[in-house]
Amino acid sequence: MRLSRNFFSKGAQIAAKNLLGKVIVRREGKRVWGGKIVEVEAYLGKIDKAAHSFGGRRTKRTEIMFAGGGFAYMFFVYGVHWQLNVTCGRAGEGQAVLIRALEPIGQGRSLTETPQGPALQRIASGPGKVSKFLEVDGNFYGEDLSISERIWIEDREEAVARNEITRAKRVGIEYAQEWKDLPLRFYLTESKAVSKRNPRGSGGF
DNA sequence: GTACAGATTGAG
DNA sequence: TCAATCTGTACT
DSSP: OBOOHHHHTTOHHHHHHHHTTOEEEEEETTEEEEEEEEEEEEEOOTTOTTSTTGGGOOOTTTGGGGSOSSBEEEEEETTTEEEEEEEESSTTSOEEEEEEEEEEEEOOHHHHTSOSSHHHHTTTOSHHHHHHHHTOOGGGTTOBTTTOSSEEEEOOOOOOOGGGEEEEOOSSOGGGGGGTTSOOEEEETTOTTSOTTOOTTSSBO
C-alpha cells in the first residue's frame, strides 16, 4: 500500500533507512512501472552543511524542502541531471532523502528500450539515472507523494533486515566540512543496482 | 553583472 | 579524464 505523509514526517535519517526495499511506482496513462529502492542518502536540513537547505536557506529551488514530509524535491545538477528527493520531517526543518538507485520493476518505455539482462539491472543505478528511468524532471517539483496519481511509494511488505544494509558516507559533498563523513548513505549491500561510484567494501561503518 | 562550483554520467 | 552547460552564491 501507498506510504502516507506520516511515514515521511519522521525525519530523514529514519525515513531513509525505512525507504530501502520500498517500491516507487510511476504511472503515465496506462503505462505503470517503477523500481525497488536500494540506495538512499539522508539530508538533515538546516543543521546539515551538505544540504541545500543548510542555514534555513530558502530559494525558489529549496522552498519545497521546508514544506514538511512527503513532497518531491527535484533539482538539476551539473547542467545535465535531475535528481529525485523526498522531503521529510516537519515543516520548516528542510530535511529530505535523495533516491540514489532502484532495481527496475514492471514495463516502462525505459525498460522496453533497454536490452534485457545485466544492463537492465543497472538502468537506475545512480541518482541521475533514477530520474531518467522514472521520467521525472522539474515538472514533478513539489508533487505530493501521498496523493499523486503519477508517482508514489508503496510498501510491498518485503522486509529488509538490519544486516542487509550498509551505512556509508554520502557522495559528492566534500565541501561539507564536519558533515562530509557522517554515515548518512544507506544501501542494500547485495544489490547489483547500487550506484557505480559507490565505494563498496570501503566507507562503510 | 561575472565567476565558479556543484547531492553526476557516459564516452574516450 | 573530461565535457555537458543549469542554478545558486559570492563576489565585483
